[in-house]
Amino acid sequence: MRRRSLILAAVPAGLVTLAGCGDDSSDSSGKVDSSASPSASAPSAAPAPKIVDGPLPAITAGTKFGEKPTVAKGSGAPSDQLAVKTVIAGGGRTVAEGDYIQAQYLGQIWDTGKVLDNSYDRGAPLLTQLAQGSTMEGWRYALTGKKAGSRVQFAVPPTWGFGKEGNAEAGVKGTDTLVFVFDVQDTFNARSSAEGxxxxxxxxxxxxxxxxxxxxxxxxxxxxxxxxxxxxxxxxxxxxxxxxxxxxxxxxxxxxxxxxxxxxxxxxxxxxxxxxxxxxxxxxxxxxxxxxxxxxxxxxxxxxxxxxxxxxxxxxxxxxxxxxxxxxxxxxxxx
Incomplete structure (x- = not known):
């Protein structure tokens, strides 16, 4: 299996009636193996954040959609709300809450600029569902309403990230604000069909x-x-x-x-x-x-x-x- 994101929560799997194969060695759990990646924070009990314009650190290189971005360290104190900026506006389908999105992304720590994870180096986009309990709450709030083809930058304070506990495996303290850049390639929901x-x-x-x-x-x-x-x-x-x-x-x-x-x-x-x-x-x-x-x-x-x-x-x-x-x-x- 490919290395999974250190930040992504395990994507819930369906096909429960198909999970048991026709031999004794099969896995009948019907769930995707998430042993390689710790879950994101539990569903937040906090109210929805306010969406604010900034502050956000500069993207200093890799400024085109699909290019791996280089993002400066945060300057000064980050917002205690969710700072979101559409860097490149796409013209594709609008992302709705509950959708699965396919995207390239990079995440780093505000104070140090340390990159925690990025999909660009893996050569494979992220696939995750923007639903409570399925992925980081900050992702859900920041990306809902954006269009496929967009580059979105946002900063997630602990309240809508890993909480006060942080994530030791990912190297995130409970006080860390996280900065993300997402290149949203596509979005899928229950009305999606094959195209070809x-x-x-x-x-x-x-x-x-x-x-x-x-x-x-x-x-x-x-x-x-x-x-x-x-x-x-x-x-x-x-x-x-x-x-x-x-x-x-x-x-x-x-x-x-x-x-x-x-x-x-x-x-x-x-x-x-x-x-x-x-x-x-x-x-x-x-x-x-x-x-x-x-x-x-x-x-x-x-x-x-x-x-x-x-x-x-x-x-x-x-x-x-x-x-x-x-x-x-x-x-x-x-x-």
């Missing part, structure tokens, strides 16, 4: 999946035939993002149905909530079916029993023993 080119669905032996991109669940038409014995995975809509690796954590919309009956047994669309999970913690068919696929895509996956649940489906899932499962998956982003 439609791929012909010519194989009559493979379920046909709807190509709507309005955030609603696509249709799934099961062929009137026996299911395939081997895994099937193919594009319905092919995006132009990065290919997903076997150890990546991904953000998805999905719907699952049983081949024999066409009955839906699980769906993020019904819950109106996206799901983030590690490909190392789902059934083998999911991991194999999504590895190598590009973000931004819609993928149809047909999972035979030996790569799904076999004769041990989750209790109450509505999946019978030795069922073949069919999924439509919108692969929105990866961590």
């Amino acid at each position: 080119k439609k791929v012909p669905q010519d194989d009559a032996a493979v379920p046909k999946v709807g190509t709507n991109t309005d955030g609603k669940a696509p249709s799934v038409e099961i062929p009137k035939a026996d299911p395939p014995k081997k895994l099937v995975s193919g594009y319905v809509i092919e995006g132009d993002g990065e290919a997903v690796a076997a150890d990546d954590t991904v953000l998805v919309q999905y719907k699952g149905v049983v081949w024999d009956t066409g009955k839906e047994f699980d769906s993020t669309y019904q819950r109106s909530a996206l799901t983030s999970f590690s490909l190392q913690q789902v059934v083998k068919g999911w991991a194999q079916g999504l590895t190598g696929k590009k973000t931004g895509s819609r993928v149809v996956i047909v999972i035979p029993p030996d790569l799904g649940y076999g004769d041990r489906p989750p209790a109450g899932s509505g999946i019978e023993k030795d069922s073949t499962m069919v999924f439509t998956v919108d692969l929105l982003a990866k961590m």
Whole structure:
């Protein structure tokens, strides 16, 4: 797994009904492994901060969107509220509370200028949900309402950061104000869909999946035939993002149905909530079916029993023993 942020709280994972793989060695917790990264502060009991203009230290180099910034030390005393500045205004979708954002970022300590963490050097953007308890409160307040394509600089006092306890592992004292620069690349919510080119669905032996991109669940038409014995995975809509690796954590919309009956047994669309999970913690068919696929895509996956649940489906899932499962998956982003 890639090194996770020292500042990011663990992203809650969904796919609870998919978390138990078809063998005894699988992890059935349904949660992303967060052992490499301590959580951000607990949900703040403090009232919402006032958003003020400053003070904020100067960005002295790396001033373009997407460039790693160099930020000066803070001068004088920082505000006890949340100082926020849109350095570069983007024209993309507006970030709402509860959204997942994809962003490059850098964080450092006001007084010393010590850089705590940055995603630019890792070569992989951050993916986090701006929801209470999912990430730092200062991030949630500072980034909600901003647009994708924006560079946002802000200073987070302890009240909306790590609190009076600080974070020893990250090197943050309980009195430290933290300074962040975020390049917000994209934002995702329950209405997000794949974006790309439609791929012909010519194989009559493979379920046909709807190509709507309005955030609603696509249709799934099961062929009137026996299911395939081997895994099937193919594009319905092919995006132009990065290919997903076997150890990546991904953000998805999905719907699952049983081949024999066409009955839906699980769906993020019904819950109106996206799901983030590690490909190392789902059934083998999911991991194999999504590895190598590009973000931004819609993928149809047909999972035979030996790569799904076999004769041990989750209790109450509505999946019978030795069922073949069919999924439509919108692969929105990866961590």
